[in-house]
Amino acid sequence: MTTNLSRRTLLKALGLGAAATLVPALTRAEALPHVVVVGGGFAGTTASKYLKMWGGTSVEVTLVEPNTTYVSPILSNLVLNHQRTTSDLSFDYTHHSTVYGINMIHDSVNAIDKTNQVLTLHSGTTLAYDRLILAGGMDFVDIPGLDFDKVPHAWKAGSQTNLLKDQIDAMQDGDHFVMTVPASPYRCPPGPYERACVVADYLKNTKGFVNCEVTVLDANSAITVEAETFGAKFTEYGVNYRPNIVISSVDSDTRSITFSENGGATQTLDAEVLNVIPNQKAAKIVFDAGLNSGNWAPVNPLSYESTQATNIHIIGDSQATAQPKSGHMGNSQAKICADAVLRSLNGMDLNAAPKTNTACYSPVSATHASWLTAVYEYNASTQAMQLVPGAGYPAAGAPSTENYSQMFNWSGNLFADTFA
Numbered sequence: 228m229t230t231n232l233s234r235r236t237l238l239k240a241l242g243l244g245a246a247a248t249l250v251p252a253l254t255r256a257e258a259l260p261h262v263v264v265v266g267g268g269f270a271g272t273t274a275s276k277y278l279k280m281w282g283g284t285s286v287e288v289t290l291v292e293p294n295t296t297y298v299s300p301i302l303s304n305l306v307l308n309h310q311r312t313t314s315d316l317s318f319d320y321t322h323h324s325t326v327y328g329i330n331m332i333h334d335s336v337n338a339i340d341k342t343n344q345v346l347t348l349h350s351g352t353t354l355a356y357d358r359l360i361l362a363g364g365m366d367f368v369d370i371p372g373l374d375f376d377k378v379p380h381a382w383k384a385g386s387q388t389n390l391l392k393d394q395i396d397a398m399q400d401g402d403h404f405v406m407t408v409p410a411s412p413y414r415c416p417p418g419p420y421e422r423a424c425v426v427a428d429y430l431k432n433t434k435g436f437v438n439c440e441v442t443v444l445d446a447n448s449a450i451t452v453e454a455e456t457f458g459a460k461f462t463e464y465g466v467n468y469r470p471n472i473v474i475s476s477v478d479s480d481t482r483s484i485t486f487s488e489n490g491g492a493t494q495t496l497d498a499e500v501l502n503v504i505p506n507q508k509a510a511k512i513v514f515d516a517g518l519n520s521g522n523w524a525p526v527n528p529l530s531y532e533s534t535q536a537t538n539i540h541i542i543g544d545s546q547a548t549a550q551p552k553s554g555h556m557g558n559s560q561a562k563i564c565a566d567a568v569l570r571s572l573n574g575m576d577l578n579a580a581p582k583t584n585t586a587c588y589s590p591v592s593a594t595h596a597s598w599l600t601a602v603y604e605y606n607a608s609t610q611a612m613q614l615v616p617g618a619g620y621p622a623a624g625a626p627s628t629e630n631y632s633q634m635f636n637w638s639g640n641l642f643a644d645t646f647a
């Protein structure tokens with residue numbers, strides 16, 4: 228049986244409904260607009276926090292996320308070479324409920340009734356919204372035969388990251404590590420190349436293996452970002468880089484991958500460790516709600532409102548504005564979106580000139596990292612976000628120990644702005 232979770236029952240479910248002192252607040256809350264954010268990653272967690280920081284008591288905010296702990300994919304390649312653990316990269320939502328007064332619901336959204344503005348959660352509960360912000364991240368395009376329990380992607384962090392780490396740790400000298408790079412656009416443009424460098428460095432310089440081979444099968448025609456940096460590192464580590472790859476299938480039991488290269492005949496490669504990062508698309512809930520066009524979700528970049536449905540906004544990796552799919556960018560979009568939602572709830576005009584920015588730091592060994600950053604602004608004539616022209620963007624920094632240490636300052640700030 229499904230139940231409609233009204234604001235009164237929501238407070239009761241949170242253990243607050245019986246408190247007599249809450250009655251005036253409850254009465255006030257009855258009239259408040261309710262914004263529901265779906266997905267507690269970089270984009271959704273930031274959106275819920277800033278909605279409450281800026282909207283205060285004028286808005287009720289609920290964050291729906293199935294997990295009580297979020298493991299950051301950012302820095303997760305450092306788990307593979309034992310410079311960090313997944314615990315170091317784990318965050319909870321305590322501050323969101325205790326400091327900011329956000330209603331936390333640990334459940335997932337199964338369906339969206341766009342007409343009546345009601346969500347159905349996995350538990351069967353229904354939840355009404357005035358505004359909905361979808362921040363479900365991304366999903367993978369299927370590859371025949373691929374079983375992530377045997378051939379990890381490690382592109383959503385947590386148990387997948389540790390599975391890949393354990394497989395790499397079990398490698399012997401002379402073993403073959405094969406990984407794939409998805410076709411653009413995908414989550415974290417430098418991330419796969421960074422991973423190849425970290426693993427090659429770990430096998431060679433930490434484990435002292437001289438006969439291991441690292442092969443990168445890239446769906447793109449060339450290294451997509453920081454080509455000079457990663458190209459030089461691949462040469463230094465002896466990484467076997469192969470562009471223009473189309474994967475046809477994977478045998479997860481034998482860890483072999485079948486593909487074509489440059490449009491040629493199919494071939495198969497065996498590996499002791501196979502790390503397949505498939506092509507990507509918007510989160511499942513976006514597809515289920517019919518909010519995609521192709522693989523991603525079109526939105527108005529002034530508000531991140533879907534172009535296919537009113538009162539539903541889509542931020543983070545799922546959206547299709549052609550801005551990079553990064554945690555820093557998701558955090559940036561979340562603030563534009565929170566501002567736009569609050570403005571429109573209050574009958575105000577949207578900010579007509581939003582700017583966003585992104586940064587990715589890439590460890591290429593246990594001591595050196597490079598970086599890449601970009602700023603985007605709204606172009607009123609194209610109605611799209613574009614790289615800020617003439618400002619030297621995108622800008623990049625070569626691998627250094629100084630950048631390696633600054634990587635932790637940058638990520639510490641991003642983690643705090645999102646989760647603290």
Ligand SMILES: Cc1cc2nc3c(=O)[nH]c(=O)nc-3n(C[C@H](O)[C@H](O)[C@H](O)COP(=O)(O)OP(=O)(O)OC[C@H]3O[C@@H](n4cnc5c(N)ncnc54)[C@H](O)[C@@H]3O)c2cc1C
Nearest residue numbers: 266268269270300335336364415543544553554555587588
């Ligand atoms: C190795 C690696 C390195 C990276 N390095 C960087 C970097 O240097 N800089 C950078 O900015 N970014 C980096 N990224 C990219 C960054 O991690 C992602 O772009 C970012 O996590 C996207 O944020 P998001 O909020 O859109 O999605 P996510 O962080 O994936 O969050 C989505 C959340 O939605 C929840 N969810 C999904 N469906 C539902 C549903 N139906 N109901 C309720 N909840 C749901 C999920 O449980 C999840 O918690 C890196 C990624 C990787 C893999």
